[in-house]
Amino acid sequence: MGVVKDLKNLVKGLGITGKHLGRHAITIQYPEERWTMPERSRGIVVLLSDKNTGELNCTSCELCMKACPSGAIKIEYHRDENKKKVLDLFDVDNGLCCFCGLCEEACNFSAIKMATKYEFSVWNKDGLIWDKDRLQEVGRDVPYVDTRRKKKATPKPAESDTSAAESEPKPESSEPSDENKQPKENQGEQPPEGGGS
Numbered sequence: 001m002g003v004v005k006d007l008k009n010l011v012k013g014l015g016i017t018g019k020h021l022g023r024h025a026i027t028i029q030y031p032e033e034r035w036t037m038p039e040r041s042r043g044i045v046v047l048l049s050d051k052n053t054g055e056l057n058c059t060s061c062e063l064c065m066k067a068c069p070s071g072a073i074k075i076e077y078h079r080d081e082n083k084k085k086v087l088d089l090f091d092v093d094n095g096l097c098c099f100c101g102l103c104e105e106a107c108n109f110s111a112i113k114m115a116t117k118y119e120f121s122v123w124n125k126d127g128l129i130w131d132k133d134r135l136q137e138v139g140r141d142v143p144y145v146d147t148r149r150k151k152k153a154t155p156k157p158a159e160s161d162t163s164a165a166e167s168e169p170k171p172e173s174s175e176p177s178d179e180n181k182q183p184k185e186n187q188g189e190q191p192p193e194g195g196g197s
Contacts, residue, residue, distance in 0.1 A: 037116040042099045045073075045092045046115045046139030047132060056136060057111035057148065060085040067106035072096035090132035095125050108148075115142045 028035050037043060048057050060077035076089035101114050117138065122128060130138075 042114040047135040060087045063106040064103035067102045095128040
């Protein structure tokens with residue numbers, strides 16, 4: 001019974017091989033040929049820079065570090081005199097990274113992306129820890145859509161401020177005006193005008 005089943009599977013496998021026997025091979029001849037990865041593939045993690053200024057988009061919010069399930073991202077920062085965060089350290093351990101893409105989804109500032117790049121093997125595993133300079137360098141030519149909300153400063157003319165202040169009605173207070181105020185010692189009931197005792 002087992003021999004018949006094995007022969008049946010052998011014939012089935014040979015049939016599949018026979019179907020592909022006359023076709024052209026689809027194997028890529030690496031390293032002479034390289035496969036172009038699809039845009040949404042999850043390759044190496046890179047940091048994105050502003051297209052105009054070249055500065056990092058990262059705001060040190062630590063959302064990617066908190067979203068990373070394997071703890072591959074390490075961020076350190078300090079605050080400057082204006083209480084703004086300044087990025088000191090951004091390390092990604094590609095030996096720990098599981099290429100899940102949660103860091104890219106968590107980022108609200110278009111600062112991190114799973115690039116479509118590969119071929120980053122090293123002899124020593126310490127070479128898999130990339131600092132912010134290396135992450136920025138590899139990510140410079142990575143295309144991305146800038147989804148950050150940029151505030152546009154609109155200067156207000158000085159005349160509109162003064163005219164707006166004049167046109168606003170003054171709030172009515174519950175206290176009487178200066179004309180209707182009486183001295184505190186005379187605030188009792190007063191006799192009606194026009195005589196009387």
